[in-house]
Amino acid sequence: MEKRVLGKTHLAVPVIGMGTWRTFDVRGGQEEGQRSQIVEEAIRVGANFFDSSPMYGEAERVLGEALRKSRDRAFIATKVWASSLREGKNQIQQALGFFQGRVEVYQIHNLVAWQEHLPVLEGLKAEKKIQGIGATHYSPFAFGELRRVMDTGRIDAIQIPYHALERTVEREILPLAHALGLGVIVMRPLGEGRLVQRSPGAAELQPFKKYGVETWAQVLLKWIVSNPQVHTAIPATSRPGRMTENAGAGDPPWFGEEERERVCYLARKTAGW
Numbered sequence: 724m725e726k727r728v729l730g731k732t733h734l735a736v737p738v739i740g741m742g743t744w745r746t747f748d749v750r751g752g753q754e755e756g757q758r759s760q761i762v763e764e765a766i767r768v769g770a771n772f773f774d775s776s777p778m779y780g781e782a783e784r785v786l787g788e789a790l791r792k793s794r795d796r797a798f799i800a801t802k803v804w805a806s807s808l809r810e811g812k813n814q815i816q817q818a819l820g821f822f823q824g825r826v827e828v829y830q831i832h833n834l835v836a837w838q839e840h841l842p843v844l845e846g847l848k849a850e851k852k853i854q855g856i857g858a859t860h861y862s863p864f865a866f867g868e869l870r871r872v873m874d875t876g877r878i879d880a881i882q883i884p885y886h887a888l889e890r891t892v893e894r895e896i897l898p899l900a901h902a903l904g905l906g907v908i909v910m911r912p913l914g915e916g917r918l919v920q921r922s923p924g925a926a927e928l929q930p931f932k933k934y935g936v937e938t939w940a941q942v943l944l945k946w947i948v949s950n951p952q953v954h955t956a957i958p959a960t961s962r963p964g965r966m967t968e969n970a971g972a973g974d975p976p977w978f979g980e981e982e983r984e985r986v987c988y989l990a991r992k993t994a995g996w
Contacts, residue, residue, distance in 0.1 A: 724769040724973035727954045730906030731879040732855030734827055736798050738948040739973040740772030741765050741966060742910065742959035748780030755785055760963050762789035766796050768970040774882070774908065774957045776802040776832050777814045787821030794823045800882075800908065802832035802859065808839045815843065819852060828880055828906075830857035834868055841877055855879035861910065863891040873899055880906030885953070886914050887946050887990035897952045909956040912947050913940060921993040931982070936972050939993075944972035946986045949979075 726735040747758055765771060773790075775783045783801060790797050799822050805811035818826060829844050831837045837858060847853045858872045859882035872878060873896075881900055883892050889911075900907050913919050922928075922939035931942050940958075947956045958969050978986070 724970055725948075725975060728906075729828070729855065729880055729908075729954045730900070731904055732828055732906055734798060734854060734906075736772045736955050737769050737970075737973060738953075738955055739770045739944060739970050740774065740798070740908075740955045740957045741770055741969075742957040743773065743775045743782040743786055744779050744959055746959045746961040747775070747782035747785045749785060750781060755788065757961070757963065758785050759789040761960065761966060762786065762797075763793070764963060765966040765970075766793055768967050770966050770970045770973070771796055772798045772800065772955050772957065774800045774910075776804055777818070778802070778804045778832055783818055783821050787823075790822070798827045799825075800828035800830060800857065801826055802830040803840050803844070804832035804835055805840070806836055808836070808843070811836070811840050812843060815847070824852065826853045828855040828857050828908075829853040830859050830880070830882060831872075833860050834858060834865060834872065837872055841875075845877065855906070857882060857906070857908070859883070859908075859910070866891070866896055869896065870899060873903060873905060876903070878905065880908060880954075882908040882910050884911045885909045885947060885956075886912050886918060887943060887987045888914060888918065888994060888996070890987075897950070901952045906954045907952060909947055909953055912956040912958050913943055918943055918990060918994070923989045923993055927989060930985075931978075934976055934978060934982070935974055938968060941968060941972040942986055943990070944969060945978060946983055948973065949977035949983060 857880040
């Protein structure tokens with residue numbers, strides 16, 4: 724799978740990684756064992772960039788357990804999500820425990836209290852406990868504040884929503900990230916699953932096979948990472964085998980503008996727009 728340097732973090736990460744929202748908030752041997760299998764599969768196929776957050780319930784703990792024997796082969800991006808500095812520090816210490824003392828990219832989740840948390844993350848970066856600092860937000864209504872954080876010059880990466888039916892970031896956020904040399908992590912690349920509830924027919928997918936993709940999910944993921952301003956996309960899954968499919972979208976050749984517009988048309992058509 725192709726790798727791209729994630730902005731100022733200097734990390735060479737795969738263009739397809741994995742999120743853990745909802746899917747890794749589990750308890751119990753059987754459920755946690757299945758998540759370990761999914762993590763092992765992701766590492767095996769090269770999709771070894773994993774994103775989590777304390778907002779996701781048990782996800783950080785479950786991911787940490789799944790990586791107990793393979794931590795050195797993974798890139799971890801997690802988040803601080805707290806309205807107070809004290810709570811944020813507690814979250815960070817807990818996460819560092821889950822992930823064996825280090826996190827590759829530590830993000831401020833949804834920009835919550837970012838002015839308070841940013842100096843703490845800068846201190847951890849100086850101590851080399853983290854390699855990069857990021858900021859995230861899921862809503863285009865918050866992109867003005869996200870631009871403000873980006874313009875401080877104090878972060879290395881952003882995480883934003885982007886897919887064939889959500890292109891708001893193309894107007895200002897992606898160009899600004901590119902100009903500032905920031906890494907771009909794409910959340911919700913399949914629209915939280917909504918984009919793959921229905922699929923175009925085989926004949927409509929046929930032209931994309933020459934790009935190394937066969938399923939509609941692969942086409943949608945390749946649409947995202949065909950944009951060179953994007954560094955990695957992190958679809959979530961709770962199904963063994965899905966990461967192998969997702970990883971299949973992570974190699975060139977990439978879609979051109981004609982193919983990308985065709986994907987947008989098909990996405991609107993299958994969504995009933």
